[in-house]
Amino acid sequence: MPNYFSPGIYVEEVPSGARPIGAVGTSTAGFVGVAPDPNAVSDRAVPVNNWTEFLNVFASGVDNPQGTPLSRAVFGFFDNGGTRCWVVNVGANGQISGTGRKRAGLQLLETVDELSIVAAPGFHGAVATEALLSLAERLRTMVAICDPAPDVDDIASLTRVGTPTDKPAKPPKPDDPAPAAPSPEDVGNRPRQSEFGTFYYPWITVRDPLTGELVDTPPSGHIAGVWARTDALRGVHKAPANEPVRGAVDLARQLTRSEQDVLNPKGVNCIRSFAGEGIRVWGARTLAAEASEWRYLNVRRLTISLEQAIANGTRWMVFEPNDFTLWRSIRRDIGAFLTRVWRDGALLGRTPEEAFFVKCDEETNPVDVRDAGMVVAHIGIAVVKPAEFVVFKLSQWAGGTETETIGS
The missing domain is CATH 3.40.50.11780 (Rossmann fold)
Incomplete structure (x- = not known):
């Protein structure tokens, strides 16, 4: 605590504790x-x-x-x-x-x-x-x-x-038969x-x-x-x-x-x-x-980018006291980052709770894990997969045609 000697108003800048995780480049x-x-x-x-x-x-x-x-x-x-x-x-x-x-x-x-x-x-x-x-x-x-x-x-x-096929070939012996050409099936x-x-x-x-x-x-x-x-x-x-x-x-x-x-x-x-x-x-x-x-x-590329972003954005946590405060910071920072990812349309779900989870507590960090100097967080994400096969089912009915669309 600072020492105050004169009556008056004192304004102090107090860090919020939040450390935003930023996205990483993916196109270099x-x-x-x-x-x-x-x-x-x-x-x-x-x-x-x-x-x-x-x-x-x-x-x-x-x-x-x-x-x-x-x-x-x-x-x-x-x-x-x-x-x-x-x-x-x-x-x-x-x-x-x-x-x-x-x-x-x-x-x-x-x-x-x-x-x-x-x-x-x-x-x-x-x-x-x-x-x-x-x-x-x-x-x-x-x-x-x-x-x-x-x-x-x-x-x-x-x-x-x-x-x-570019390994150096052994010198053939005079009585060796000529090597057979590879079959197309090979x-x-x-x-x-x-x-x-x-x-x-x-x-x-x-x-x-x-x-x-x-x-x-x-x-x-x-x-x-x-x-x-x-x-x-x-x-x-x-x-x-x-x-x-x-x-x-x-x-x-x-x-x-x-x-x-x-x-x-x-x-x-x-x-x-x-x-x-x-x-x-x-x-x-x-x-x-x-x-x-x-x-x-x-x-694959989205997962790589998330791994890199989380690793870079949480480096400050190394050597911090491994207690409830650190676990709460991990849930807060990674949760805020994945929420932004979800809003960008990269994760599947109508709500952030459906799109991802971040678990870091006493269950993931029992005494033996903490004694080993580790803090463990479990992160799950629902990644949006591409509609590689778009199927239209067309059938006839008395009034004309009706099309139902399903996607994979």
């Missing part, structure tokens, strides 16, 4: 690939806020720079609504995974805390996708976008998990299962921003831009699908509905062309198993 991407200038910065991740910055850093060192999957991906990212990304150039060694103690390739992105999307345009196959998925799963703060190989025409191969072009990864097919045709020529390119950069645009306009809880792909003038392969019937259950997000509507993203699934609760991309 990290790209690893070969830059137009292969000798440009290659030992660190470079922040890029627009296309001009990318050209100044990664294309100004050569005359008549030629487009690469990386340059087209960065251009497509900004063209589709992205505002900030980090770029790693691996032109010097052409490997997205570093070896030895020095960080290289994807490892350079591990030091960037703001990333929520990662891709390696120009790299595909089991080795590249494994590196992307392993990074996302290890950090648990981002989702990887995997690209298919070019010129994949066998739709069935996109439902089978690929295996590494070839797989799909990444393995992962709730932190996505896979889009096919490649898209774009006009190269450096040469002006029409070329086929991996879709990951443009898709990352679509994610960023959807986050800005609707929120991370909105599935980034049924959205136009800006800059795409054609597809490397036109897909039919029956072909997507095969691909969609396997977590392959298709890019389709519709008459009068252009080229659109027509899928929003992760690479998780079909029965997994993380099979929808917006559910």
Whole structure:
């Protein structure tokens, strides 16, 4: 208590105790690939806020720079609504995974805390996708976008998990028979299962921003831009699908509905062309198993953003006295944050009580938990899932027709 010596009015500023939890960014991407200038910065991740910055850093060192999957991906990212990304150039060694103690390739992105999307345009196959998925799963703060190989025409191969094919072969012996060509049934072009990864097919045709020529390119950069645009306009809880792909003038392969019937259950997000509507993203699934609760991309990304926001906003609680006051603060701060999330339409329920709960009391923090130096809070959320299948049931009746709409 302060000491008062003279009669009068004293005004003191008293902290309310409430510490609002703020939302985190969800649209910053990290790209690893070969830059137009292969000798440009290659030992660190470079922040890029627009296309001009990318050209100044990664294309100004050569005359008549030629487009690469990386340059087209960065251009497509900004063209589709992205505002900030980090770029790693691996032109010097052409490997997205570093070896030895020095960080290289994807490892350079591990030091960037703001990333929520990662891709390696120009790299595909089991080795590249494994590196992307392993990074996302290890950090648990981002989702990887995997690209298919070019010129994949066998739709069935996109439902089978690929295996590494670039391991060094053993030298054949003179009397060894010639190796048999792999059967089409043995070839797989799909990444393995992962709730932190996505896979889009096919490649898209774009006009190269450096040469002006029409070329086929991996879709990951443009898709990352679509994610960023959807986050800005609707929120991370909105599935980034049924959205136009800006800059795409054609597809490397036109897909039919029956072909997507095969691909969609396997977590392959298709890019389709519709008459009068252009080229659109027509899928929003992760690479998780079909029965997994993380099979929808917006559910996975929303949960990541909530986890990050709560972790950042409650850091002040570390080393606070583990008592009723702290438990009440946890319920208050996290409850207020999730109420705002519910009001934004990200949680399902007519009231906050139906949309989420936060439990932190003596039941979740018995004596043995407190003695271990831990405070435990249980948080439950009802996430809004996308209406992936909209079913209209039409039947005849004497007065005309009646339509009943149900959604999943």
